[in-house]
Amino acid sequence: MSKTDKSSSTNFNLLLILISDLTRNKLRVLLYLMVIVSAFAVILSTHSNRQQIIALEQQMQEKDALDVQWRNLVLEQRALTEHNRIEALVEKHLNMRRPTVDEEVVVRF
Template identity: 80%
Template sequence: MTNASTNFNLLLILVTELTRHKLRVLLFIAVIVSALAVILSSHHNRQQNIALEQLMRQKDDLDVEWRNLVLEQRALTEHNRIEALVEKHLDMQRPGVDDEVVVRIK
């Protein structure tokens, strides 16, 4: 029973000291809460930086893909290429001087 009474006496002493020094207890709790807030805000800041880096990487990848698509579009729309495809697949040719007909409107 001495162990139980010793524990009770320690608890009683602790409670009386805490109630006697309320300002110190409040300051201690404020310091702990402030430390937890700093930890949480640092973690949130790191997560946001990681997300920003991923978005910047994705932007760079999309920019490279867009540049490649612009180059491909320019290559596919070249006049010489289109003319060669028309001659090959549609069997069309540029009209000669004798094949041209001029229509006059009054």
């Protein structure tokens, strides 16, 4: 036998020994597989958790931006509905003015 044939038969014998050991210790092999499956489950759940945290942080940033925009709109609304501003616009565009005391008419029922 040549050296290659010898190493190939040795590898084959080693493979047979490994398979026979695995079949004798089925519980141990099952436990090893369960540990590996559990490790992959932890990896997947951690990855999913991180993705959800990233999405949550993006939603929180968007919420903060919308809150700032809403506050600015409320301030703008208050500025636009001030009585002095409305009065000035009415006087300028509609030529309306506040009646004087002599022009006021009180109607009583």
